[in-house]
Amino acid sequence: MGEDTGIQTIGLKQTEKRELDIYEKLHILTDAAKYDVACTSSGVDRRGDGKGMGNCEKAGICHSFSADGRCISLLKILFTNECIYDCKYCVNRVSNDVRRTSFTPDEICRLTMEFYRRNYIEGLFLSSGILKSPDYTMELLYESLYKLRTECHFQGYIHVKAIPGASPELIRKVGFLADRMSVNLELPTAEGLKLLAPHKSRKNILTPMRLVQKERDENSRELALYRQTPKFVPAGQSTQMIIGATPESDYQIMKVTESLYKKFELKRVFYSAFVHVNEDKALPARTDDGPPLLREHRLYQADWLLRYYHFQADELLSEEEPNFNVLFDPKCNWALRHLEYFPVEINRADYEMLLRVPGLGYKSATRIVKARRLGTLDFADLKKLGVVLKRAVYFITCNGKTMYPIKIEEESIARNLLDSREKLPQEVRNLGYRQLSLFDDVRFRENFYEKDLCV
Amino acid sequence: MKKIYVCNDTITGIFSAIYDAWKEGREEKECGIALKGMLEQELFCEYLPVEESIHKEQAVERLIKKHLGGQAYADIWQAALAADRDKGDAIYGTMLAARRLCDSKKIMEHLSHPQVERVFELSRKVGSEAHNYKGFLRFRELSGGILYGGIAPKNRILTCIAPHFADRLPQENWLIHDKTHHMYAVHEAGKEWVLVENERIQEERLGQVSENEQMYASLWTAFCRTISIESRENPRCQMQHLPLRYRPEMTEMAGGV
Numbered sequence: 001m002g003e004d005t006g007i008q009t010i011g012l013k014q015t016e017k018r019e020l021d022i023y024e025k026l027h028i029l030t031d032a033a034k035y036d037v038a039c040t041s042s043g044v045d046r047r048g049d050g051k052g053m054g055n056c057e058k059a060g061i062c063h064s065f066s067a068d069g070r071c072i073s074l075l076k077i078l079f080t081n082e083c084i085y086d087c088k089y090c091v092n093r094v095s096n097d098v099r100r101t102s103f104t105p106d107e108i109c110r111l112t113m114e115f116y117r118r119n120y121i122e123g124l125f126l127s128s129g130i131l132k133s134p135d136y137t138m139e140l141l142y143e144s145l146y147k148l149r150t151e152c153h154f155q156g157y158i159h160v161k162a163i164p165g166a167s168p169e170l171i172r173k174v175g176f177l178a179d180r181m182s183v184n185l186e187l188p189t190a191e192g193l194k195l196l197a198p199h200k201s202r203k204n205i206l207t208p209m210r211l212v213q214k215e216r217d218e219n220s221r222e223l224a225l226y227r228q229t230p231k232f233v234p235a236g237q238s239t240q241m242i243i244g245a246t247p248e249s250d251y252q253i254m255k256v257t258e259s260l261y262k263k264f265e266l267k268r269v270f271y272s273a274f275v276h277v278n279e280d281k282a283l284p285a286r287t288d289d290g291p292p293l294l295r296e297h298r299l300y301q302a303d304w305l306l307r308y309y310h311f312q313a314d315e316l317l318s319e320e321e322p323n324f325n326v327l328f329d330p331k332c333n334w335a336l337r338h339l340e341y342f343p344v345e346i347n348r349a350d351y352e353m354l355l356r357v358p359g360l361g362y363k364s365a366t367r368i369v370k371a372r373r374l375g376t377l378d379f380a381d382l383k384k385l386g387v388v389l390k391r392a393v394y395f396i397t398c399n400g401k402t403m404y405p406i407k408i409e410e411e412s413i414a415r416n417l418l419d420s421r422e423k424l425p426q427e428v429r430n431l432g433y434r435q436l437s438l439f440d441d442v443r444f445r446e447n448f449y450e451k452d453l454c455v
Numbered sequence: 456m457k458k459i460y461v462c463n464d465t466i467t468g469i470f471s472a473i474y475d476a477w478k479e480g481r482e483e484k485e486c487g488i489a490l491k492g493m494l495e496q497e498l499f500c501e502y503l504p505v506e507e508s509i510h511k512e513q514a515v516e517r518l519i520k521k522h523l524g525g526q527a528y529a530d531i532w533q534a535a536l537a538a539d540r541d542k543g544d545a546i547y548g549t550m551l552a553a554r555r556l557c558d559s560k561k562i563m564e565h566l567s568h569p570q571v572e573r574v575f576e577l578s579r580k581v582g583s584e585a586h587n588y589k590g591f592l593r594f595r596e597l598s599g600g601i602l603y604g605g606i607a608p609k610n611r612i613l614t615c616i617a618p619h620f621a622d623r624l625p626q627e628n629w630l631i632h633d634k635t636h637h638m639y640a641v642h643e644a645g646k647e648w649v650l651v652e653n654e655r656i657q658e659e660r661l662g663q664v665s666e667n668e669q670m671y672a673s674l675w676t677a678f679c680r681t682i683s684i685e686s687r688e689n690p691r692c693q694m695q696h697l698p699l700r701y702r703p704e705m706t707e708m709a710g711g712v
Contacts, residue, residue, distance in 0.1 A: 022674065026678060026681075027677060031681050034682045034683070047622055048622045048623055048625055050625045051625070052626075053624060053625075053626065053627075061586070061590040062696070063591070064590075064591070064705065064707055065692075065696045065697040066679055066680075066682050066683035067680075067683040067688050067690065067693055068683045068687040068692075069690075070682075070683070070687075072679060075678070076682060111674070114671050115674075115675060117602065117624060118593060118596070118602070118675070119592050119593055119594050119604065120593065120675050273687075275687070276686075290686050291687060293687065367564075367566060370561075371564060371566045373561075374556070374561065374564060374565045374567070375565075375567050377567060381566075384569075385572075
């Protein structure tokens with residue numbers, strides 16, 4: 001649609017051009033923004049004030065799903081795709097020949113408000129290329145948000161990018177208008193960054209991240225005293241890194257993630273499977289396999305284990321085994337290597353141990369703990385609670401009995417689990433046992449970096 | 456003989472039936488609650504039409520809130536909106552089960568009880584459908600500036616989602632049309648929303664959209680198409696999150712799935 005209108009625009013009279021322009025701009029600046037992963041609208045609960053427009057729900061709301069299966073919750077656009085940087089993985093790098101354009105703050109407000117009142121979106125996700133300088137760009141983002149919040153009285157969700165290198169004062173001002181802020185880590189290690197994003201530095205990325213963390217900390221103390229204090233980035237900050245453009249191992253990535261959660265108190269770390277958009281000799285060679293989606297999936301599974309399941313990165317991977325198993329999810333893999341803890345008795349095991357059983361989620365575990373206070377549970381009861389037994393059945397007992405005779409032994413459980421395995425891509429399904437922990441981008445493994453694991 | 460209380464499929468109806476059964480001290484096996492229009496005749500039963508009233512509804516509401524707690528009430532209320540023939544029995548069974556617990560406020564944790572589990576499941580179904588519609592509902596602007604949104608839900612979720620939109624769009628005139636159950640939620644700018652049933656709204660006026668409507672609808676459709684990354688395309692994943700039954704009413708999906 002956008003492409004067509006683009007062609008039509010050429011040669012049209014000036015008077016007619018303005019309206020067509022917005023179609024074209026939206027197309028260009030959406031296309032340029034789509035590689036950003038986060039589209040979550042969660043983390044903040046806010047009632048409307050009865051005068052403006054909008055509210056927020058803690059759990060977040062998905063408004064649609066695009067053809068790639070990702071949720072559309074926010075109007076995800078760039079302010080501009082004009083950029084002075086030359087990051088090798090990015091579609092908008094300065095040396096690429098693409099059509100460039102910018103929104104005006106008014107256009108962003110109009111689109112957001114009109115989309116929002118039709119219930120298309122939950123709010124705005126505003127990112128940007130670097131126009132002239134970081135400060136200049138940040139100022140434009142601020143202007144857009146300020147208009148949206150004060151002139152349009154918009155009370156919905158706003159996620160905005162903090163531009164690395166922008167002045168602390170500007171980032172502070174923007175933080176009071178936004179719900180979530182994020183600075184992209186881009187690549188897991190400083191070496192990777194130097195190689196692929198020559199104009200960015202690790203220090204410049206971590207500085208605003210630290211700033212937002214400190215500011216949030218101060219703000220929460222202030223809020224404890226004065227409830228009416230304006231809130232600074234109430235939904236917290238997130239970041240994302242590109243997976244598979246540089247040769248880091250999963251272990252290195254998980255260590256980075258862990259320290260981001262611990263040292264920077266991030267709400268989320270997102271992983272983005274590297275998509276080939278540019279040709280560059282510093283990038284991995286193009287293959288027909290598409291982005292490393294399974295690897296991305298495994299990283300998200302492990303990420304969940306860190307945040308909700310009390311796992312440590314060192315429990316999941318190690319120097320000797322630096323990559324996730326292709327065939328088993330990280331929790332299953334851990335359980336298979338630690339059969340000494342199993343089987344777990346459903347009626348007695350503590351909550352933390354239930355969380356470690358493959359196939360049991362934190363919701364199921366909570367329900368089990370509550371339900372067993374009112375009576376002993378057997379396998380039929382577990383099913384009623386909505387517990388999926390497919391994988392769990394090899395690791396649990398109810399009243400001392402397994403569901404059917406099971407040998408607690410790595411070989412046999414692994415074989416059984418593989419029979420009922422999750423949906424894996426065709427290439428992986430055809431792999432045999434021997435290639436258990438190979439990854440699609442394995443050729444990188446020969447010379448992976450060893451230093452600079454932690455941020 | 457087993458007594459079966461027959462009521463309308465509304466909160467008032469179901470709660471009134473519960474009121475009658477509870478007052479007569481019926482145990483679970485001696486009675487049932489059936490919905491008009493979904494009646495399955497059984498032998499050796501006496502069918503009693505329920506006299507429905509707001510008074511009875513409120514009495515049951517107070518009873519549940521007092522003894523089972525606010526959270527359990529929320530679950531029961533949602534379960535009563537479900538598209539399910541036996542929901543009345545499940546709710547009544549849950550209330551009886553609560554009596555036998557030493558702490559009746561913990562009733563919704565007693566999931567190994569079949570009726571409690573049923574209420575829990577129904578409530579979860581209704582809750583998740585309502586949550587989906589908070590996102591998937593689409594308004595279109597009619598010529599008078601009124602926002603119109605049509606939905607076709609399985610359960611009676613209109614009362615679950617209307618407060619959300621009233622809070623979100625307080626200064627707009629909007630109406631949401633539940634096509635399955637022929638009900639409307641109507642909101643006038645700056646006022647409370649109201650539920651309208653059995654009333655005709657001039658259907659032909661709903662077709663006339665405002666001048667700018669087409670522009671925003673196509674901007675949005677184009678946005679949804681552009682935001683997808685081609686090399687990651689995955690229609691099955693899309694289907695899982697956004698089942699086909701929601702799509703006919705959605706602006707960006709219209710004219711092709």
